[in-house]
Amino acid sequence: MQNLSQIFSALSDMTRLSVVERLMAEGELSAGDLLDDVGMSAPAMSRHLKVLRRAGLVQVQVDGTRRLYSVRPDAMKAIADWTLDHRAFWQAGLDRLEVHLALEEKD
């Protein structure tokens, strides 16, 4: 599994975040499929996919002349794990906020 900041870096671009979300929703897609309606050249998309690959967020399966991309579940889990590792912090914080709002309502 890759570095977490590298994963975040890969997702810091709207194009790449959209690609990942689309792959999770629609399953594996080719580089050409991912190009639809994006208004971007093929080489540009190819490089975005390379960034996602190197971050460990997607994997490729060769299918003839096409490359089928899909999201790696373990990469998504790495992010989920990180948030859950700190859940005690943000859960407590949100609870405090809720109490605060509840008290404010009384005024």
Add this chain to the structure above:
Amino acid sequence: MQNLSQIFSALSDMTRLSVVERLMAEGELSAGDLLDDVGMSAPAMSRHLKVLRRAGLVQVQVDGTRRLYSVRPDAMKAIADWTLDHRAFWQAGLDRLEVHLALEEKD
């Protein structure tokens, strides 16, 4: 709440990711405190903090000449929510992987 890609962008830098983790572990710290052992100029850190602020990841509380920074729980929750929104995807993927590994063990 800010854009998710903006949050990821803020966390894509190791310095900033470390700052966020340190703030979650130690509670609120001043800009000067955060500078310790980082080997970086104050202006550089100041700008990292600005990035985190604009992404909605941290908040500031003025205390005399110091600025006390802390992590905003709702920002962390936004990331957690995103991963959980797609949990069905990566959970299923990991289960499949587990089955795969279990079957491989039999050989």
Add this chain to the structure above:
DNA sequence: CCAATAATTAACTTGAATGTTAATTAACAA
């Protein structure tokens, strides 16, 4: 008021990221 401390903003340099078009590689099909 004046000096000291904390932090930010300004100005500048440098390296990385992102897009383009052109060229290259690889697989398939006539």
Add this chain to the structure above:
DNA sequence: TTGTTAATTAACATTCAAGTTAATTATTGG
């Protein structure tokens, strides 16, 4: 083989990110 399609790599231009030092703002204490 030859031509077509899919995708990537090469080369280049431009914009953005991140660091530095110097200057500025704001608060506190003598």
